[in-house]
Amino acid sequence: MAGILELPVVDFSSLDRASTAKLIRQACLEYGFFYLVNHGIEEGLLGRVFEGSKNLFSLPLDEKMKMQRNEGHRGYTPPFAEKLDPSLPSKGDLKESFYIGPMEGNELQWLSNQWPSEEILPYWRETMVLYYEKALLDECFFEKIGALHKPMAFLRLLHYPDSASGSIDGEFGASAHTDYGIVTLLACDGVPGLQICREKDEYPRVWRMALVVNVGDLLERWTNCLFRSTLHRVLATGLERYSIAFFLEPNSDCLVECLDSCRSEACPPRFPPVRSDDYLKERLRITYASEEHQA
Numbered sequence: 001m002a003g004i005l006e007l008p009v010v011d012f013s014s015l016d017r018a019s020t021a022k023l024i025r026q027a028c029l030e031y032g033f034f035y036l037v038n039h040g041i042e043e044g045l046l047g048r049v050f051e052g053s054k055n056l057f058s059l060p061l062d063e064k065m066k067m068q069r070n071e072g073h074r075g076y077t078p079p080f081a082e083k084l085d086p087s088l089p090s091k092g093d094l095k096e097s098f099y100i101g102p103m104e105g106n107e108l109q110w111l112s113n114q115w116p117s118e119e120i121l122p123y124w125r126e127t128m129v130l131y132y133e134k135a136l137l138d139e140c141f142f143e144k145i146g147a148l149h150k151p152m153a154f155l156r157l158l159h160y161p162d163s164a165s166g167s168i169d170g171e172f173g174a175s176a177h178t179d180y181g182i183v184t185l186l187a188c189d190g191v192p193g194l195q196i197c198r199e200k201d202e203y204p205r206v207w208r209m210a211l212v213v214n215v216g217d218l219l220e221r222w223t224n225c226l227f228r229s230t231l232h233r234v235l236a237t238g239l240e241r242y243s244i245a246f247f248l249e250p251n252s253d254c255l256v257e258c259l260d261s262c263r264s265e266a267c268p269p270r271f272p273p274v275r276s277d278d279y280l281k282e283r284l285r286i287t288y289a290s291e292e293h294q295a
C-alpha cells in the first residue's frame with residue numbers, strides 16, 4: 001500500500017529568516033518540494049478562489065470555449081488538449097484548466113487575459129487578480145537569485161473530472177512531468193491524487209492549509225541540478241478534484257545560465273545558457289503537440 005511522503009515544512013512567518021532560507025535550501029536539494037505554512041494568503045481568499053474555479057468549470061463547454069487559450073497562453077484549455085508525458089499512448093490528460101497571466105503591459109489582444117463576464121460570474125476577475133497579486137508579493141523571497149525583474153507568472157485553475165479511475169490504462173489527471181519555471185506554489189482542495197516521484201509509491205500529505213512548493217526546471221538549470229526539479233503527476237482516482245497552481249517564471253528575456261556558485265572544475269555546467277522565453281516556448285510546444293495531432 002502507498003505510504004505518506006513526509007515533505008519538509010517551511011513556516012513563512014518565522015522571524016528567523018536565515019534558518020528559513022537554510023530550510024528551503026535543504027528542501028530544494030533533497031526533495032525539490034516542500035510545504036509552505038503561514039504563507040500570508042488568507043483562507044477566506046483561497047476559499048473564494050476555489051469557489052470561483054468550481055463556478056467557472058461548471059459553465060457549459062461552449063461558454064468556456066469562448067475563452068479558449070490564446071497565443072499568449074491565457075484562458076481555457078479543455079480536457080485532453082495537453083499531454084504532459086508525451087510518451088504515453090493515451091489521447092491526453094484528463095484535466096481542464098484556466099490560465100491567468102501577467103496583468104499589465106500587454107496591449108496586444110492575443111496576449112491579453114480572458115475573463116468571464118461580470119453577468120455570468122460576478123467578482124470573479126477581482127478575486128483571481130487579488131490572489132495573483134498575493135502570490136506574487138512574495139517575489140522578494142527569491143529575488144536574491146536575480147531573475148525577478150518583471151517576472152512572468154501564471155495562475156492556473158485546474159479541474160480534474162470524477163470520471164472512472166483510468167491511470168492504469170495510461171490516462172492521468174496530469175501525466176508525469178516536471179514544472180518548467182522557477183517555483184510553483186500549489187493550493188489543493190484536500191482531495192488526494194498528486195504523486196511525487198521521490199519515492200514512487202508515496203503520496204504527499206493532503207493538507208489544505210499548506211501550499212505545496214516545488215522547484216521547476218529553470219531553477220534546476222541555474223543551480224546545475226543541485227536543486228531538484230522533481231517528477232510528479234496527478235492520478236485519476238475517480239474523485240473530482242480542484243487545485244490552484246501559481247507558476248513563477250523569470251522575465252522573458254532573462255538568460256538562465258549556471259550560477260557561479262554551482263559550478264566547479266569537477267562539476268562543469270550541465271546545460272548551455274538559454275533565454276527563458278525560448279525555453280518555455282519549446283516546453284509548451286511539446287506539451288500541446290497532442291492537441292495539434294487531434295486537430
Ligand SMILES: O=C(O)CCC(=O)C(=O)O
Nearest residue numbers: 158174179194234243245
Ligand atoms: O494539481 C496538482 O496537484 C498538480 C498540478 C501540476 O503539477 C501542474 O499543473 O503542473
Ligand SMILES: [Fe+2]
Nearest residue numbers: 177178179232
Ligand atoms: Fe506540475
